[in-house]
Amino acid sequence: MAKDPIRVLVTGAAGQIGYALVPMIARGVMLGADQPVILHMLDIPPASESLNGVKMELVDAAFPLLKGVVATTDVVEACTGVNIAVMVGGFPRKEGMERKDVMSKNVSIYKAQASALEKHAAANCKVLVVANPANTNALILKEFAPSIPEKNISCLTRLDHNRALGQISERLNVQVCDVKNVIIWGNHSSTQYPDVNHATVKTPGGDMPVRQLVADDDWLNEEFITTVQQRGAAIIKARKLSSALSAASAACDHIRDWVLGTPEGTFVSMGVYSDGSYNVPAGLIYSFPVTCCDGSGL
Ligand SMILES: NC(=O)C1=CN([C@@H]2O[C@H](COP(=O)(O)OP(=O)(O)OC[C@H]3O[C@@H](n4cnc5c(N)ncnc54)[C@H](O)[C@@H]3O)[C@@H](O)[C@H]2O)C=CC1
Numbered sequence: 411m412a413k414d415p416i417r418v419l420v421t422g423a424a425g426q427i428g429y430a431l432v433p434m435i436a437r438g439v440m441l442g443a444d445q446p447v448i449l450h451m452l453d454i455p456p457a458s459e460s461l462n463g464v465k466m467e468l469v470d471a472a473f474p475l476l477k478g479v480v481a482t483t484d485v486v487e488a489c490t491g492v493n494i495a496v497m498v499g500g501f502p503r504k505e506g507m508e509r510k511d512v513m514s515k516n517v518s519i520y521k522a523q524a525s526a527l528e529k530h531a532a533a534n535c536k537v538l539v540v541a542n543p544a545n546t547n548a549l550i551l552k553e554f555a556p557s558i559p560e561k562n563i564s565c566l567t568r569l570d571h572n573r574a575l576g577q578i579s580e581r582l583n584v585q586v587c588d589v590k591n592v593i594i595w596g597n598h599s600s601t602q603y604p605d606v607n608h609a610t611v612k613t614p615g616g617d618m619p620v621r622q623l624v625a626d627d628d629w630l631n632e633e634f635i636t637t638v639q640q641r642g643a644a645i646i647k648a649r650k651l652s653s654a655l656s657a658a659s660a661a662c663d664h665i666r667d668w669v670l671g672t673p674e675g676t677f678v679s680m681g682v683y684s685d686g687s688y689n690v691p692a693g694l695i696y697s698f699p700v701t702c703c704d705g706s707g708l
């Protein structure tokens with residue numbers, strides 16, 4: 411029997427991440443090739459014509475899984491009935507800025523949108539905050555939407571996680587799908603700590619520790635870490651725009667693993683509400699290694 415559609419909200423949908431993300435969702439990259447979706451796209455009034463253009467393209471793409479599109483500048487309409495909310499709306503930093511430099515502009519957005527989500531989203535809605543500073547925005551959203559369970563609010567550090575996998579794969583000249591269990595600890599900022607101490611590479615003889623295969627602790631403890639920490643800035647320098655396709659893809663990975671479960675023996679990085687585990691103070695939104703098991707309940 412065909413599944414009921416899942417409603418997925420993307421805020422900032424007329425922006426560059428939104429433009430990369432909505433076709434991925436409509437193709438089943440986020441929720442699976444047999445899962446119909448209804449897309450809710452929110453942006454602000456100055457972007458409404460462009461948002462409408464994205465809606466026109468979604469219609470033109472004739473995605474079989476796409477059962478409806480709501481394109482709106484009304485936050486209540488956008489949030490109503492959504493099962494998953496991917497919060498991308500906000501302002502990106504420019505070259506030479508830190509992510510915290512967009513805090514004053516973006517944090518107020520998350521105060522305002524928290525209450526709309528709390529009042530109008532489906533019960534058990536899962537929220538992923540992408541807009542920077544991602545951990546702070548997620549914490550603000552949590553504070554201003556107290557009835558959304560804290561376990562349902564997360565922020566994106568999967569892009570940093572995937573960047574770490576990519577760096578190891580390039581260094582060892584192995585397939586990225588054979589590298590797993592890197593960890594991003596902390597904030598989606600230049601203070602994050604990319605950790606390979608539990609990471610492995612699949613080899614014909616079984617899983618081998620990354621540290622042993624790389625056999626260069628200086629590189630792992632220095633250049634590898636700063637490359638991952640500074641990758642967002644390197645992309646901005648090269649493109650004059652911040653990462654978009656990799657951010658969209660990471661958002662799909664994050665939600666897919668949350669809803670459908672992480673593969674056996676694999677952990678991934680997510681910014682989640684700290685319960686004090688690993689001596690991280692309770693109450694922070696912090697990136698940890700996580701496993702998810704049948705988290706759907708949507
Ligand atoms: N956590 C992560 O790994 C990453 C986070 N980011 C962050 O994601 C955010 C979006 O990046 P881009 O798509 O490149 O920016 P963009 O500027 O291309 O798009 C942002 C969109 O948000 C809209 N927007 C602004 N205020 C809004 C509001 N109140 N409600 C709804 N929409 C609103 C804008 O009109 C625009 O269409 C930025 O804050 C960026 O720094 C970017 C890459 C990775």
Ligand SMILES: O=C([O-])CC(=O)C(=O)O
Nearest residue numbers: 503509542642643652653
């Ligand atoms: O660096 C930025 O501003 C955009 C971002 O968060 C990333 O690419 O990781």
